Amino acid sequence: MKADLVPSFFSLSKEEKEALSEILILRNVSKKEHLVKEGQVCKYMVFVVKGLLRQYYRKNGREVTEHFTSEGNIAYCIESIFKNKPSHLMMEALEDSEICLIPYASLVDLSLSFKGIAEWLRHFFENNLILHQVKADSWRFESTLERYERFLKDFPTVTNRASVNDIASYLLMSPESLSRVRSIMAMKPKNKKQ
Numbered sequence: 001m002k003a004d005l006v007p008s009f010f011s012l013s014k015e016e017k018e019a020l021s022e023i024l025i026l027r028n029v030s031k032k033e034h035l036v037k038e039g040q041v042c043k044y045m046v047f048v049v050k051g052l053l054r055q056y057y058r059k060n061g062r063e064v065t066e067h068f069t070s071e072g073n074i075a076y077c078i079e080s081i082f083k084n085k086p087s088h089l090m091m092e093a094l095e096d097s098e099i100c101l102i103p104y105a106s107l108v109d110l111s112l113s114f115k116g117i118a119e120w121l122r123h124f125f126e127n128n129l130i131l132h133q134v135k136a137d138s139w140r141f142e143s144t145l146e147r148y149e150r151f152l153k154d155f156p157t158v159t160n161r162a163s164v165n166d167i168a169s170y171l172l173m174s175p176e177s178l179s180r181v182r183s184i185m186a187m188k189p190k191n192k193k194q
Contacts, residue, residue, distance in 0.1 A: 011116070012117065013116055016114045016117050016120075019110055019113075019114060019117070020110060023102065023103055023106040023107065023110065024047075024100045024102060025044075025100065025101040025103070026099075026100055026101075027098075027099050027101060028096070028097070028098055028099075029093045029097050029098075029099060030093065030096055031095050031096050032092060033093050034090060034092045035053070035091040035092065035093070035099070036080075036089065036091040037090055038058070038089075038090050039086045039087070040080075040086060041080055041084055041085065042076055042077035042080035042091075043103060043104060043105070044076070044081075044102060045074050045075070045076040045081070045101075045104055046069070046076060046091065046100070046101060046102070047099065047100040047101075048069050048072065048073055048075070048097060048098075048099055049071065049098040049099060049100055050097060051070075051093060051094075051095050051096060051097020051099070052068065052070050052093070052094040052095050052097065052157075052158065052161050053068070053070075053075050053091055053092065053093055053094065053099075054068050054069070054091070054162065054166055055069070055075060055077065055089045055090065056090055056166075057088050057089050057090065062169070063165075063166075064170075065167070065169045066089055066170070068094075068158045068162060070157055070158060070161075074102075075091055076104070077091065081104050094161065094162055094163075094166070107121065108121075144173055144177060144181050145181055145184060147171050147172070147173075148171060148178070148181045148182070148185065149185070151170070151171060164178060
């Protein structure tokens, strides 16, 4: 039932859940399939039911990972979806995935009719803005080791599912630097609970 797939950022009434579920589009995507290509307008928020997505861009001939999105989270290209303009970010499945497409224009229309959906959307954007601020602060103020520790905390399942290159570019490191950081982490004594 699609109503069961509605992400829970805010408590919705049964009627609101049903209205939101009516606009959801269920899809299965294959590993390496692009949901948003460079130059394409992003029209959907993508809720990951099962699987892993990454958003990335190309810079100086390299792919740079901007974000990972795993089960229970939503991906979208911010500027593209808000301004209806072509995206520089691409979105691809890193593994076979089950997703829910949420048409943004339809979601906004629903938010004008349902107070709970408006609150749901507001809570989602507030949490998303905080996530982006934390990430920006991490890049600005944390060492490579601290960034990797934060990555392990924020994305505990991604480290075994994404490539070293994708993780390294997300952390603004070379793959060699990431290997060094992982070696340091492996040598750190584990805190034992008493």
